[in-house]
Amino acid sequence: MVPDDNDIIYQTRGLDIVGIVERVTAFFRGDTLSSAGGFSSFLTFLGHFWQVYSIIAIALALLFFAGFIYAKIRYGQLGEILDAQIEEGEKRWDELHGGGSKTGTNVRWQEVMTHVASQNPNDWRLAIIEADILLEDTLEGAGFPGATIGEKLKSANPTSFTTLQDAWDAHKIRNQIAHSGSDFVLTQRIAQEAIIKYERVFKEFGIL
Structure with missing residues (x-):
């Protein structure tokens, strides 16, 4: 049926991928601009190319945006997991050591x-080392200045710190263990005497 003047003719336009490829090929062969209406065809090609480029660019932008949102969500979840692990570790420490309380110190x-x-002689060494760590915590809590136990003890006043010499004697045993290693012969008697001196210090500060 041949349309007359009163008929409405709809034109359908689609994305001609094959045509675009042919125009690109012709352009690089030099055929496009040399043929009749070549410049017009080239402009048409640019229009189609821009459509393809726009679609690809929008798709990539949406893809990257979705990836960013996913990464942000996963990062937040990872942060929550790490926070939970840290909190759990702190709870375990408090359960084992009482969070620095007197009960924890007693443990x-x-x-x-x-x-x-x-x-076991190795256990004697461990007892001295652990007691010395507790001594450092005690001096730190009491407000003695200094970066090391030795500096804190040097800043102490023997008038108000009556067991200062006990602290020095016990700490020297710890230093011999740390610096001399296996060359220092630690007997159980020496270890027990050092622990007794540590105990006097801790009782003076009221943590035992």
Whole structure:
């Protein structure tokens, strides 16, 4: 049926991928501009090319945006997991050591006493080292200045710190263990005497 003047003719336009490829090929062969209406065809090609480029650019932008949102969500979840692990670790520390309370100190001190009562010389060394760590925490909590235990003890006043010499004597045993290693012969008697001196210090500061 041939349309007359009263008929409405709809024109359908689609994205001619094959045509675009042919125009690109012709352009690089030099055929486009040399043929009749070549410049017009080239402009048409640019229009189609821009359509393809726009679609690809929008698709990539949406893809990157979705990836960014996913990464942000995963990063937040990872942060929550790490926070939970840190919190769990702190809870375990508080359960083992009482968060620095007197009860926690007593638990740590019981571990020291268990080690020094052992028949294993390595446990005696461990008892001295753990007691010295507790001494450092005690001096730190009491507000003695200094970066090391030695500096804190040097800043102490023997008038107000009556067991200062005990602290020095016990700390020197720890230093011999740390610096001399296996060359220092630590007997159980020496270890027990050092622990007794640590205990006097801790009792003076009221943590035992």
